[in-house]
Amino acid sequence: VGKKGGLVRELPLIYATQHSALGAGMGVSDAVTITHDYFTCNEELPNVGYFLRSLGEGIFAPGSSSVDIFGVNIESWCSSLDTYESTEKGDKGTYLTLYDDMKDSSVPIIFTEMGCSHTDFNRANRMGDDDDGARDWKQIDVVLNDMSDRFAGFCAYAYWGNPDFAMFKGGPWTGGETSLTPTKDFDNFKKALENHNGTVSDSVTADDMAFSKLCSEVEEELMMRYNIKVLPLKEMPKRGVTWYNGETVRGLMSFGLLALMVVYVRRFMMSNVRTKGYLPIP
Secondary structure, eight states, X not given: OOTTSOOOOSSOOEEEEESSOOSTTSOHHXXXXXXXXXXXXXXXXTTHHHHHHTTSTTOOOOOTTSOSEEEEEEOOOOSTTOOSSBOTTSSBOHHHHHHHHHTTOSSOEEEEEEOOOTTTTTTTXXXXXXXXXXXXXXXHHHHHTTTTTTEEEEEESOSSSSTTTOSEEEOOOOSSSOOEEEOHHXXXXXXXXXXXXXXXXXXXXXXXXXXXXXXXXXXXXHHHHHOOEEEEGGGSOXXXXXXXXXXXXXXXXXXXXXXXXXOOOSSOOOXXXXXXXXXXXX
């Protein structure tokens, strides 16, 4: 609740998208950006969130149809030779590219999953042959320094579970006294946090946030650029096994929330459904 009575959700809503392309028709930047725009758009009036914030100092209230936080699951930074500015291959850095794509977000952004797989880390340069794919976590300084004016933090993936990302071995862990053993990957992660150089910048304020798009504008872009038509939920086809430009529309159709967050969401997308390019809106 805002200091002077502004309306915000008691339980914030978050949507997490995968940082990946949607087939040949939609590259990584386009896929992440249009997904972000769809989940942060406003159905009523342009910039209604800013109008609500203007009612009182400290109010943060995105539009009523927008999520409150946008998350990104990212599995890049797969080389010890990568930097914020460039990849090992000399391309523009993945995190820098994402920062540029998201810097005008109307809501806070976090990395809901961050970390390359053990299989892929340093695989191309063979620098990690003796480390079982232990990651060096050099991106932590980048996220907490270079990106902190727009990215609100990260969830390192993963404590335990998926063996290709886990920082601990053993288990299965049931929450009791089952023993889990830290790996070199965890040691590197811990050291990266301990050696973090600098302080995290102040949180982004309402005045720093960009203006959200109208949902009608996002829907028009989806139709014009990708031939994806947005329909009310009641008009959604009950079944569909067709392809969008020869590829399955997965990223835009997958619904992501943090595991511990059980909420009712007005705007959602069906999980791994193959349709003729339709996106549901309740």
